[in-house]
Amino acid sequence: MSETLLAHGLGGSSDLPIPVTYALIGGAWALAASFAILLLAWKTPRLNPRRYWTATPLARVVDAPLFRGALGAASVAVAGWTSIASVIGPQDSSNALLGVFYVLVWVGLVPASLFFGPVWRIVSPVRAVYRTLPVRARRTMPQGIGVLPAVVGLFAFVWLELASSDPGSVAAVRVWCLLYVVVMLGGALVFGEEWFVRADPFEVFSDTVARLSVMARDPETRRVVLRNPLDGAATLPVRRGTVTVLAMLLGSTAFDSLAQTPTWKNLVRDAGDPVAARTLGILACVAVVGGLFHLAARATGGVTTERRAQLPGLLAHSLIPIVVGYFFAHYLTYLVEKGQQSVFTLFDPFDRGWNPLGIADASVNYTLSSHPTVVASVTVLSVVVGHVVGVTLAHDAALRLIPKRHALLGELALMIVMVLYTFLGLYLLFGA
Template sequence: MTPRHAPLAAHGVGSSQDLPLPFDLVLQAGTVAVVLSFLAVTVLWRTPRAGGARRLPAVWDAVLRSRAWRVPLRLVVLAVAGYVVGDALLGPRDATNPAAHALFVWLWVGLVPVSVLLGPVWRGLNPLRTLHAGLCLVLRVPVSGLRPAAAPGGRTGHWPAVAALLAFVWLELVAPDRTDPRLIGTWLTGYAVVQLGCALVRGASWFARGDGFEVYSELAGRLSVLGRDDDGRHVLRSPLAGLTAVDHPRGSTAFVAVWWGSTIFDSASGSPVWAGFVQTTGAPVPVATVALVGVCALVAASLRWTTRRADIALPLVPIAAGYTLAHYASLLVVEGPRGLLLLVQQWGVAPGAEVRVVPDPTVVAVVQVVCIILGHLVGVLAAHDRALRAAPGREHTLVVADELPAVLLMVGYTWAGLFLLFAV
């Protein structure tokens, strides 16, 4: 991050000294929690469990479906997005511009907890979908596209979203002057042009597989207790219900690998050792780019090698979401309100005011540890259930044996996540 936006670099607590327990004890506890949970499910969880869902009362379902609030909210989100992009391109080029906070804090970080709580909200709020609907109306282009995909998932699956997400994390973690409003505005404009162009050709369904942020929200929303049944009715469900669904577009595992790998890279790149190494190379951007792609590829390869299954993406979602919440917990609490203040101050509201949110380091440290361990525990449960579904009638001990490499990998990533958060 550039000096004028230095607070945006403060993602985590930053030191094992903030932990209320010895760091080695935390590592051991995380390992024991993952292993014991696996042993418990192998004994108690011998058949797939669909995870019951209960429909909401009709009145609440009608409220959630109502266009009376959905349409105005979409227009508000579109207006805010348009203002942020315009301000990034034409507004002040200093720390008073809220563009970096809007993109890196509100959207990238805030979308995970909101989606985990409320479901895939970005699908209904996506300003690109609103713009696409307007363009189709003006240009008289079918909403289904000029050349609709033959199948809802298309032959490409989530691979376009993988490319979109990789482009974003490169901007966030590697690009020089990445908090420069002009760079952010240019990137967002280019991203919108590409997405809208593809949607005009392939139809509105493109966003569900090509927009990195919508796929990001959709996967995180799998953990929400608020979902929909096959008839489209809103239901209350177990968080595991969304992780045991049979739908699995191509590229989903790669998407989770980029999501997870980029967060790991962000943690590792904050160490003095990495900073010193990159500067000595004389080519920090190419080196960091190769390292970012390499970490994401390593995560993807380790997942496929240990599981040897293509449908492992959904059980990995709670792990990726947990690590994201742990890594960016303090950033969201500290910089989220500050970004909102910067936005309203441009409208003449509360001039000269400051927001100083200083979370207790011990509280943040505990939240980070809980998020990582809880994410892995839910991942173990989801992976075990999917393994049972994939091999109906197979001997239980053989199913468990096939899961052991994945469990060992989860233990390793638990250690890595805790180490990178508190020891680097």
């Protein structure tokens, strides 16, 4: 199962319609050209977090007790069914728990949150259970803790998937999920629903990606509105640990690609403790991604020491499209093809021929895998577009946050870092 999890079906460098070197150079030039155009044509801040296109009546449906109750009951039922299957089903890679955990939840959260907003707040089975309990928060969650509990949860997930000795162990995933439920529910009993907002790794992940969703809530009227996704990115709350969350998402995905390179495989094979080597590898990738961004965000003049310290958090939203782009580049075929198999397995976890959805005769469609050139091209496009959007967000934010005569230096440092991200991202994706 571990090999299955790590083999995400990406095309190799030989599947690109152009040499990989040209892709790397082209990506860098695309970013440089975008930056130059922005400097010439985008001279004042244009993005407005409070602006939206139109309001919709969807809030009446989404907030209706019947809808929330039905969706909560369904999420708890699916979680319970998956738990049963994890215990009495086959204890190998065909177990339904693995597909739900690694594919439908972790990878599926990105497109779901991108299209529908912060969906985990609604579909979380732990939240659903908490809402039925006649309890109230006993303490207020300290503001200074930020989203650091979610950082710990995210690291726990990526460690299990990428560093543990057997990420495909049904027992290990079952224990992880049990600890997740205990920690989330226990924290909520003390701090209330604010605990989920700042401690649930899946909710923080979903909420972060959802800042780029076309669907959002008006903070004043609570109506569901349609907006320019770029306007929404800047609504990312700046809390302690926000940059680390994004660095964890981007760095761990980069490590997943790094782990497939022959050089890394040889290094791990020669290491005395492969688990320790992979753990250090994850931490190093996260530290490099976060450290470079932190340094670049602070590389500007004309601001006070206090303001300089705030800049990484205030510019952190520019990393969201890069995370999204890299996730699509890295997990596209994995989501589409393993996602289909995961759904089939979920509704027939014991291979008894059950057919509740009328899909018993369906089979996984491997169209993407059979067109590696298309996949390779989409991979390059996802990475480059993600970085171009990131540069755009950083440019607009810099115009608001940094004095005009010092903005160019700060933006240039971010630009260099994003070019480096592009080079490393594409190299790792196609170098495996």
